[in-house]
Amino acid sequence: MQLPDLPVRAVLDELNAALARHGTTVLVAPPGTGKTTLVPLALPGRVVVAEPRRLAARAAAARMAELINEPVGQTVGYAVRGDRRTSKKTRIEVVTSGLLLRRLQHDPELTGTDVVLLDECHERHLDADLLLALLLDAREGLRPDLKVLATSATVASQRLAQILGADTPVIEAHARTFPITTTYVPAARSERPEQHVARTVHKALSEADGDILVFLPGVPEIRRVTQQLPGLNVLPLHGRLATKAQDDALRRTTQRRIVLATAVAESSLTVPGVRTVVDAGLARSPRADHRRGLSGLVTTRVSQAVADQRAGRAGREAPGHVYRCWPEHEQATLPRYPEPEIRTAELTRLALELACWGTPDGSNLAWWDAPPPGALAAGQTTLRNLGALDDHGVTDRGRRIAELGLHPRLGRALLDGAQELGARPTAEVVALLDDDSVTTSNDVETAIRALRRDRPHSWLREVERLTKLVEGRGAKDDPALIVALAHPERLAKRRQPGSRSYLMAGGTAVETDGPTDSEWLAVAVADREPGRAHGRVRLAARADQELAERAAPALLSEQDEVTWTNGDVVARRVRRLGAIVLTERPIKTPDPEGLRKALTDGLHREGTSLLGWSQDATRQRQRMAFLHTHLGDPWPDVSDDAIIRNVDLSTARKRSDLARISAQHVLQTMLPWPTAARFDELAPDRIEVPSGSKLKVDYTADGPVLPVKVQETFGWTDTPTIADGRVPVVLHLLSPAGRPVAVTGDLASFWRNGYLQVRSELRGRYPKHPWPEDPVTAVPTRRTKPR
Numbered sequence: 001m002q003l004p005d006l007p008v009r010a011v012l013d014e015l016n017a018a019l020a021r022h023g024t025t026v027l028v029a030p031p032g033t034g035k036t037t038l039v040p041l042a043l044p045g046r047v048v049v050a051e052p053r054r055l056a057a058r059a060a061a062a063r064m065a066e067l068i069n070e071p072v073g074q075t076v077g078y079a080v081r082g083d084r085r086t087s088k089k090t091r092i093e094v095v096t097s098g099l100l101l102r103r104l105q106h107d108p109e110l111t112g113t114d115v116v117l118l119d120e121c122h123e124r125h126l127d128a129d130l131l132l133a134l135l136l137d138a139r140e141g142l143r144p145d146l147k148v149l150a151t152s153a154t155v156a157s158q159r160l161a162q163i164l165g166a167d168t169p170v171i172e173a174h175a176r177t178f179p180i181t182t183t184y185v186p187a188a189r190s191e192r193p194e195q196h197v198a199r200t201v202h203k204a205l206s207e208a209d210g211d212i213l214v215f216l217p218g219v220p221e222i223r224r225v226t227q228q229l230p231g232l233n234v235l236p237l238h239g240r241l242a243t244k245a246q247d248d249a250l251r252r253t254t255q256r257r258i259v260l261a262t263a264v265a266e267s268s269l270t271v272p273g274v275r276t277v278v279d280a281g282l283a284r285s286p287r288a289d290h291r292r293g294l295s296g297l298v299t300t301r302v303s304q305a306v307a308d309q310r311a312g313r314a315g316r317e318a319p320g321h322v323y324r325c326w327p328e329h330e331q332a333t334l335p336r337y338p339e340p341e342i343r344t345a346e347l348t349r350l351a352l353e354l355a356c357w358g359t360p361d362g363s364n365l366a367w368w369d370a371p372p373p374g375a376l377a378a379g380q381t382t383l384r385n386l387g388a389l390d391d392h393g394v395t396d397r398g399r400r401i402a403e404l405g406l407h408p409r410l411g412r413a414l415l416d417g418a419q420e421l422g423a424r425p426t427a428e429v430v431a432l433l434d435d436d437s438v439t440t441s442n443d444v445e446t447a448i449r450a451l452r453r454d455r456p457h458s459w460l461r462e463v464e465r466l467t468k469l470v471e472g473r474g475a476k477d478d479p480a481l482i483v484a485l486a487h488p489e490r491l492a493k494r495r496q497p498g499s500r501s502y503l504m505a506g507g508t509a510v511e512t513d514g515p516t517d518s519e520w521l522a523v524a525v526a527d528r529e530p531g532r533a534h535g536r537v538r539l540a541a542r543a544d545q546e547l548a549e550r551a552a553p554a555l556l557s558e559q560d561e562v563t564w565t566n567g568d569v570v571a572r573r574v575r576r577l578g579a580i581v582l583t584e585r586p587i588k589t590p591d592p593e594g595l596r597k598a599l600t601d602g603l604h605r606e607g608t609s610l611l612g613w614s615q616d617a618t619r620q621r622q623r624m625a626f627l628h629t630h631l632g633d634p635w636p637d638v639s640d641d642a643i644i645r646n647v648d649l650s651t652a653r654k655r656s657d658l659a660r661i662s663a664q665h666v667l668q669t670m671l672p673w674p675t676a677a678r679f680d681e682l683a684p685d686r687i688e689v690p691s692g693s694k695l696k697v698d699y700t701a702d703g704p705v706l707p708v709k710v711q712e713t714f715g716w717t718d719t720p721t722i723a724d725g726r727v728p729v730v731l732h733l734l735s736p737a738g739r740p741v742a743v744t745g746d747l748a749s750f751w752r753n754g755y756l757q758v759r760s761e762l763r764g765r766y767p768k769h770p771w772p773e774d775p776v777t778a779v780p781t782r783r784t785k786p787r
Contacts, residue, residue, distance in 0.1 A: 012042045023165075025168060028170060031266075044115070050116065054096055055237075055239045056269055064094075097128045100116075104135065124341060180321065184323075197278065210273060211273040218436070219238055236259075238261065287345070304336050346375070351376055352398060356394050388401050423470050423472040426470070429483065433486055443540070447539065448479065483543075502537070505579055505580050561573075571586060630726060636671075682723050
């Protein structure tokens, strides 16, 4: 067998020797070096190649079969979901990571397999990361002879080698690449993304040669850009295409082509004839918003590593050109590597796989990145709600759901929906929910009709496959029920008549641009754009309350609620579906403990001003706060929280009752007896000044303040103190009209240094009042000078 002269040929002997010696090896080789097609052919024994995508699996098998002049299905075959071409002669089988996971769960020893090749590990897909962890666990305990080869197109190989084993060798194959010219094409003002990409494509057509490969984040963008390029030879390339359409995009032709592709063309696929790459700079990544119960694919900026990989596609066969649809200065702001899916994705499916493997928390596995505990716990909670997990681990129902190879939510919908409505109607809705490329409508029934019309072959094939997985009689078509079985927490009720805003059972508010003639919706897809308070419905079906209660009995509850709402106590008996109120009626005699909690909540929300405060109570609180600050224990804290803890609410039923509770009485109960007997001594309400007046101390400032007229302090040289002499009282000295003229905490100093200026400024203004030259020996007075 004569293999093509690709760079990886130079390391094949070294690779086989390393695998034979160590059992595990890492191969680092850029795209285009032959690692996906030449390496499996050179490996001994029965080889299983795991690819992250179905399209890549089929293409790799087809290319290897072509190299040995055989049809697919003999020496080289493939198996992906819903499509398999193998035979007894098959030695090399290319499968998706998800399908190999299922095989591993059924047969942890992978009987008959000699080598597993994990391709494109650098892409860090969730299934691939999990497969790596389970394979190494199986190799450790059951199949020490199983050889594992991990390939990567990036240099992040040492960590991968460490996971595979301390002595795992790393072998590199260097690509023969051609020079690439890079042009940055920023968007124009107010230019829509599809217009921007289309303009860049026209620029590439006029400046560069060869076929053009355009990277876009998803199928909707491919459709919109296609509409902007009329009259050109435009071919889509994504995982949801029919096999023939995929083959057309991967086949070289004499006519110049523009291939609009998703991330499937980044590394594991070769699109022949490409000399130019147009990169939109965007990717679709899984994100989970656990707090709002929303998860799905979001559009993010690509990383520098991904941008470099995409650019490399232009220089495989000849000098090439890459056009990047962003300003050059933004290149340095891109993240270095893509975020691993395990850190950002919703982990319900991973949680089920771990439970089936017998290690629910995955703590004993060798992870590239361990699953985040919070996201894993959220996935386990979802599985419990679906009946797939219980206190003893995975249930029989859970194993049945796992065997379907779908997301557990969709597996539950397929199983239960088939029993309710029949297998085929259920399969149609589940096939829709499992297809992230559907954007023709945000109404489920309309979207299904469009799929029947526009994609009859691939669509029907998937529906037939799902139909065969379950049993069920009947043929009733009720898409909303299937959606609700998959996502019960997304059942939504309109918030106000005529509104486009709905509240989902999970507690998240969403808005819809779709059907608004229904009081209820079964929401299939919803997301939340950054900066928006509410989520947005992307796909939903009309529902009603009866359907909601039938689909989500676990979310139904009825209980008495006593709450502080809109400024007062509200006691009611409420029947809910999750966060959605179905019915409510008032309660005449609410539970006393519930009342206490509601009133306490009201006090915390609105403050202790709801209590009955007299002037004396306010003064007492200020004096107690002063002692707590300056003397500490046993003088208590009198903050709102402390007062609320000491309020007796046993006689209160509503807001108006709180005003009848004496705040001063509460403060009295907080005084520390018997020390409280010295309260007036330590924090006096009034202080007697030399004139004989007893003046109120102001405790509202940072320290105690005594406002007093200058004439009443004549002869006073010692600054007064309180709190057992620890705290001096600051004197605010006033004019005869009560206006402040000086502030002092040291009277002796004031008489020496400040009084003369005060005397000169005020004695002409207030001639009827005494202004002696020596205030220390003068007689204090509250009166004017005698006539």
